[in-house]
Amino acid sequence: MREQASVLRDRESGAPAVSRSAQAAATRQQIVETAQRLFVDRGYQSTSLQSIANDMGLTKAAVYYHFRTKAQILQASLDPAVEEMTVLLDELAGMTSRRERLDAYAVGWVDFLVRNRELGTMLLHDPEIRAASVYAENDGRRRRILRVLFGSSPTPAERMAYVMCVWMLEGLGELSDLSDDDLRATLLLTARGLLAVPGEAKSGEAKSDEAKSGEAKSGEA
Numbered sequence: 001m002r003e004q005a006s007v008l009r010d011r012e013s014g015a016p017a018v019s020r021s022a023q024a025a026a027t028r029q030q031i032v033e034t035a036q037r038l039f040v041d042r043g044y045q046s047t048s049l050q051s052i053a054n055d056m057g058l059t060k061a062a063v064y065y066h067f068r069t070k071a072q073i074l075q076a077s078l079d080p081a082v083e084e085m086t087v088l089l090d091e092l093a094g095m096t097s098r099r100e101r102l103d104a105y106a107v108g109w110v111d112f113l114v115r116n117r118e119l120g121t122m123l124l125h126d127p128e129i130r131a132a133s134v135y136a137e138n139d140g141r142r143r144r145i146l147r148v149l150f151g152s153s154p155t156p157a158e159r160m161a162y163v164m165c166v167w168m169l170e171g172l173g174e175l176s177d178l179s180d181d182d183l184r185a186t187l188l189l190t191a192r193g194l195l196a197v198p199g200e201a202k203s204g205e206a207k208s209d210e211a212k213s214g215e216a217k218s219g220e221a
Contacts, residue, residue: 028066028076030056035073040118044074044126074129081116085141088112092148105149106191109165113172114184120172149195161194 034056038047049070053060067073088108095101113120122129142162150158168187175183 024066027062031063031066032073032077035070036077036118036122039074039077039122039126039129044070044122044128071128078119081112081119084112089144089148101149102195103192105145106165106188106195109168110184110187110191113169113187114180117172117176117180117183120169161196164194165191 031052035047035052038052038055042051047070049063049067050060052073053063056063067076088105091108092101092104095104119129146154146159146162149162154162168190172183175186178186
């Protein structure tokens with residue numbers, strides 16, 4: 001196998017282990033990126049390990065050396081997105097201002113959508129990708145996001161605002177003609193509207209959570 005042969009040559013030549021490790025990591029990442037592109041262009045079902053290998057000019061065995069199944073490649077392509085959202089939630093949990101949390105979530109979620117806009121295209125056509133993606137319903141993650149954003153007892157309207165924000169991922173295909181900058185501006189306006197976060201608000205102007213809670217209750221009366 002080409003990949004294994006390369007490793008053997010490196011060992012025989014005395015190449016530093018770090019170089020071999022870096023090369024393997026680079027090849028693995030190239031496989032993931034190639035697979036993502038093919039998933040978008042051809043669909044998940046129509047993309048095989050062999051087609052990924054052919055596109056990269058590798059043997060199927062070389063791809064198999066890094067990933068035993070196509071599902072493993074899909075998971076590897078989605079793992080960074082899941083980790084990114086976990087980091088965002090950790091940051092939000094440390095914010096004491098409700099308004100700052102909501103705005104930071106709107107900005108973070110929109111930035112995530114723009115960076116991963118191809119994922120929206122894949123979701124529209126592939127149930128397998130949809131089921132494995134950050135879009136998929138995950139009770140633990142959903143409950144944590146709602147708790148971080150709105151507290152332990154989110155209202156029905158707040159729960160729906162979160163759901164609509166998540167659904168923005170599926171709507172990316174409708175905005176495929178927009179540049180990244182225009183897409184970001186459009187999505188941020190939408191997310192802030194759904195979360196009722198004024199775009200002009202300055203952190204110093206934010207009222208206390210208690211005051212905003214009283215206002216919300218008055219508005220619901």
